[in-house]
Amino acid sequence: MIVSPKIRGFICTTAHPEGCAKHVAEQIAVVKERGPIEGGPKKVLVIGSSTGYGLSSRIAAAFGSDAATVGVFFERPGDEKKTATAGWYNTVGFEREAKAAGLYARSFNGDAFSDEVKHEVIQAIHEDLGQVDLVVYSLASPRRTNPKTGEVHKSVLKPIGEVYTNKTLNTNTGSVEEVTIQPAEGNDIEETVAVMGGEDWELWMDALQKAGVLADGVQTVAYSYIGPEVTWPIYKNGTIGKAKEDLEKTQRSLDAKLSAVSGKAWVSVNKALVTQASSAIPVVPLYISLLYKAMKDAGSHEDTIEQMDRLLRERIYNNQPLPDDAGRIRIDDWEMSPEIQNIVGKRWAEVNTENLNTLADYEGYQNGFLKLFGFGLDGVDYEADVDTSVGVPSLS
Numbered sequence: 001m002i003v004s005p006k007i008r009g010f011i012c013t014t015a016h017p018e019g020c021a022k023h024v025a026e027q028i029a030v031v032k033e034r035g036p037i038e039g040g041p042k043k044v045l046v047i048g049s050s051t052g053y054g055l056s057s058r059i060a061a062a063f064g065s066d067a068a069t070v071g072v073f074f075e076r077p078g079d080e081k082k083t084a085t086a087g088w089y090n091t092v093g094f095e096r097e098a099k100a101a102g103l104y105a106r107s108f109n110g111d112a113f114s115d116e117v118k119h120e121v122i123q124a125i126h127e128d129l130g131q132v133d134l135v136v137y138s139l140a141s142p143r144r145t146n147p148k149t150g151e152v153h154k155s156v157l158k159p160i161g162e163v164y165t166n167k168t169l170n171t172n173t174g175s176v177e178e179v180t181i182q183p184a185e186g187n188d189i190e191e192t193v194a195v196m197g198g199e200d201w202e203l204w205m206d207a208l209q210k211a212g213v214l215a216d217g218v219q220t221v222a223y224s225y226i227g228p229e230v231t232w233p234i235y236k237n238g239t240i241g242k243a244k245e246d247l248e249k250t251q252r253s254l255d256a257k258l259s260a261v262s263g264k265a266w267v268s269v270n271k272a273l274v275t276q277a278s279s280a281i282p283v284v285p286l287y288i289s290l291l292y293k294a295m296k297d298a299g300s301h302e303d304t305i306e307q308m309d310r311l312l313r314e315r316i317y318n319n320q321p322l323p324d325d326a327g328r329i330r331i332d333d334w335e336m337s338p339e340i341q342n343i344v345g346k347r348w349a350e351v352n353t354e355n356l357n358t359l360a361d362y363e364g365y366q367n368g369f370l371k372l373f374g375f376g377l378d379g380v381d382y383e384a385d386v387d388t389s390v391g392v393p394s395l396s
């Protein structure tokens with residue numbers, strides 16, 4: 001099948017198997033170029049390992065630290081007529097590269113929120129690795145079925161207490177428009193916390209600890225975002241921000257529980273980047289486009305792989321986590337530097353459809369978005385017939 005991008009709103013409904021594999025290979029090259037991560041993790045579980053920050057975490061651990069990795073994700077396989085989701089092809093690419101490098105890699109495709117998947121993964125760790133020394137929690141999902149009650153929770157991206165109006169980027173047309181978002185109502189906050197808060201991270205860690213598969217000195221990390229004031233009504237102070245507050249509460253609770261195995265829990269605040277999850281948030285794509293331009297001009301731009309490599313190499317495994325007052329690792333430090341924020345803040349006030357390409361890196365945003373689905377990568381023949389039904393080796 002010849003595969004081309006089919007974009008519907010903020011999602012691309014096709015993915016290119018070879019392009020995704022190339023994207024993974026490029027990320028691997030970034031890590032290898034930097035050399036081994038001293039004292040890095042050796043047996044790693046990544047929950048949400050197929051795209052975005054979780055995929056890059058898996059790559060950084062495997063290729064920076066020769067780690068055996070277990071990955072959990074929720075993706076759709078392809079067949080002769082339909083492409084798989086990008087995360088499926090990313091994992092095919094990752095596992096092939098891992099095998100070629102002699103690294104253990106095993107993947108689980110299923111609902112990470114369920115008891116069944118937790119049970120299966122723990123069983124596999126038990127049998128194959130004995131224990132894990134790093135657990136990365138990187139799920140981003142619009143809904144979660146609570147395994148105890150069966151209730152389906154849905155997360156929303158809404159401000160709290162007031163209507164929020166600001167600029168946004170229509171990523172289909174490239175026009176800067178105004179968006180008005182109505183505030184959370186009913187149980188929107190509780191629902192969002194139930195999906196994106198810390199409850200499931202804690203359920204995972206409790207189950208892993210109870211099963212005795214956490215190594216002495218284990219570390220666990222989950223990801224958060226803070227960003228500049230202009231995005232606070234929709235992010236930090238919005239429904240998703242409440243979920244992230246809950247995640248931080250969980251971090252403190254896990255820290256206490258993990259002391260039994262001399263372990264440590266972290267929340268890492270990461271940089272705003274184009275991922276499948278972030279492209280769905282109003283206002284954020286415009287901010288990201290402005291941010292990319294400012295950071296590329298300053299030479300400080302990073303993608304998910306540079307972020308995750310730096311997190312492991314310079315913070316978690318270098319005894320230099322440099323936590324902020326709330327105990328969070330701030331790998332968003334370059335994004336939040338006053339120099340960058342001054343530029344972005346000034347341009348935020350000025351940006352419109354006409355000057356978008358001068359003030360912002362809309363092209364970089366679009367290229368980054370397409371790359372998530374395996375499109376626009378150098379060296380990939382997009383006119384060629386490709387096998388869209390490739391299987392993830394460890395799942396076949």
Ligand code: NAD
Pocket residue numbers: 047048049050051052053054072073074075087110111112113138139140141223224225269270271272273274275276277278
């Ligand atoms: P993403 O959409 O790229 O990745 C989400 C992952 O979760 C995928 O591997 C997907 O398969 C998996 N997943 C979703 N539902 C699942 C389920 N039910 N069972 C198993 N797997 C499931 O998202 P991302 O942007 O990398 O986000 C990961 C984390 O990083 C989130 O906590 C997010 O808030 C945080 N973060 C993102 C940004 C950003 O700008 N993208 C910035 C800072 C922090």
